Amino acid sequence: MNLHIKNMVCNRCKMVVKAELEKLGFNPISVELGEVSLAENISANDKLKIADKLNQFGFELLEDRKTQIAEQVKTSIINLVHYTKEPLKINLSLYLSEKTNLEYTQLSAVFSEVEHQTIEKYFIAQKIEKTKEMLTYGELTLSEIAYQLNYSSVAHLSAQFKKVTGSTPSVFKLENLERRKTLDEI
Structure with a gap:
């Protein structure tokens, strides 16, 4: 069972x-x-x-099937962003469809209904949280972090980081303005 x-x-x-x-x-x-x-x-x-x-x-x-599907999507994204060692070089919709054995359009509709946000926004939030973690550890450059998280450029990562957190990665690293969140708070 x-x-x-x-x-x-x-x-x-x-x-x-x-x-x-x-x-x-x-x-x-x-x-x-x-x-x-x-x-x-x-x-x-x-x-x-x-x-x-x-x-x-x-x-x-x-117990609810829709909630189970949304949780399966969240868990798959968390695994992909936080626990996969290789750089994220995969199409997210294909990855989620393979992990859940459901069509992406169905996943997207159910996820948005249950979580009140899109899969893309959740995925971005997870990537930004992973960026915060990597910045806090200070082991990688911003360029290496952008590569690991499959951003097209450092500028793209920086712009998305600022949009989500309100500060740039450099300011975050220097001043630690926003504390990291636990994965279940995202």
Whole structure:
């Protein structure tokens, strides 16, 4: 049986969810961002117990199909932007369609309805948050960051960064004007 879980955005989230499910006596076969496969089917009462336990850690059990699709899109984008080691040289619509086995037009419509923003805006927000992280670490130049995140130029990254945050990457790095957000706050 598969459970869809909102706000799983990192490997620590996966560890927490797995540990809590095991404490409740369940046997997770796999725990991925946003989804858990259990070896057994569970009752409605068990689902309530799981939901209550996960809520204590800021997670939410998703029942609605549209919400599950939107969460799957968010999880796929987070994986792509934050956990893929290779530069982002992929068509986002194709990537999401392959990850979800749904047409991009359907994904786009459902995502916009559930999240009240477009997939593109969410993707940009994730890329800007990754830029903030990279700037904070100071290991890469702005040019290298632009390449890693598949921006056509440093100017394009800088313009998008300023549009989203209100400051340029250089000012952000020097003055740390805006604190970084956790991935589930984006």
